[in-house]
Amino acid sequence: MWYVVLGVVIILLAACIKQYYQLAQMRQQVDYLKPLIDTVENVKDIIYYCEIPQLKYHYLSPAVNRFGPNIHEEHMKDPYKIFDMVHPEDYEKLENKASGKMDFSKPLTIRLLDDKGNYVWFEEYATPVYKDGKLVALQGIFRNIDDKMKLQQQLEYEVSHDGLTNVYNRTFFQTKMGLFNKIKDVPMGVIICDLDQLKYINDNYGHQTGDRLIIEAADILTNCANEETIIARLGGDEFAILLPNTTEEDVVALINKVIQNLNYHNSFNENLQLHMSIGYSYIHSSIRNMECLYNEADHQMYTAKSAKRVLARLRK
Incomplete structure (x- = not known):
């Protein structure tokens, strides 16, 4: 009988020794993974794992609290709160992602509202999780790209706008001319405006005064x-x-409005008047007609300018 008891003791001892080693290995794994977990918890990017189609977070990194206090707790309880934060123009993108309809090979760029009322640009890399061939979850990383997007927007603005007046520049204008001439067929009006006597103003009052008039004309x-x-x-x-x-x-109404505003401006600036010569043209179909349309408006403008010169000579 004693050998039976001894056998049971040996088995129990072996089980205890095995469990001890398993616990030791688990402790080693935890110690090994702890720096990685700490890194994930402290990283600025927002990391998540969320079930779909019924949204449920299994993990959401504390970095989401950068949007405001208690955001992490609120979103863990209600994952749909992200739809209250997304920019209206990006809402459909988020819906497509949540339903698995987006192209997961490409990053998703969206804007999210912070607690200060500002929309912040994020780039998300989402990875679908499948089980038995069915999409069951999404895991991904939101990375703040706000500075990058603002710089890109600034560069795009500078490329397309005139540095002095902040209206569009010649390059942008020519691009739009090409669009309406070859691709987009719409009724189109073209107006050409040219300041009168700017050379005289530059020569007698200086280029800074001339630039000021150009800015006021653009305004x-x-x-x-x-x-x-x-x-x-x-x-x-x-x-x-x-x-x-x-x-x-x-088109004619806009020209009349410009003339009225010029007259109003000049009523307060008797010593430095702002005058323009204006020409326009109009057509019901822009396709293949933009160059002729521009030339006709330009011709009308120069005709108006020449008439003013003749009138000025007659008055002398």
Whole structure:
């Protein structure tokens, strides 16, 4: 009988020794993984693992608290809160991701609202998780790219805008001309404006005064236009305006509005008047007609300028 008891004791002892070694190995693994876990917990990127289609976080890194206090706790309880933070223009992107309809080989770029009321740009790399061939979860990393996006937007702005007046530049204008000439067929009006006697002003009052008049002219044109109107400084004292999806009556109305604003400006600046010569043209179909449209408006502008010169000589 004693050998049976001895056998049981040996088996129990062996089990205890095995369990001890297993616990020791687990402690080693925990000690080994602890620096990695600490790194993940302290990284600035937002890391997550979330079940879909019914959203449920298995993990969400504390970095999400950069959006405000208690955000981590709130989102763990209600994963759908991210839809309250996303920019309206990016809402559909987030919906497509949550339903697994996005292209997971490409990063997702979205804006999320922080507790200060600012939208912050993030780039997300999401990886789908499958079980038995079915998409069951998403895991990914949100990386703050706000500085990068703002720099990119600034560079894009500088490439497309005139440095002096902040209206569009010649390059952007020519690009839009090509678009409406070859691809996008719309009713189109073109207005060409040229400041009068700018050389005289530069020679007698200095180029800084001339630049100030150019800026004021751009401001008047901008204040008279709507969101769809494209205003560009082609160089020197010449401006061009594209009015897509409009009527000829609207083109004429804009010119009259510009003239009214010029007169109003001059009523407060008797010593330094701002005058423009203006020409326009209009057509119902822009395709293959933009060059002729521009030339006609430009010709009308020079005709108006020549008439002013003749009138000025007659008055002398």
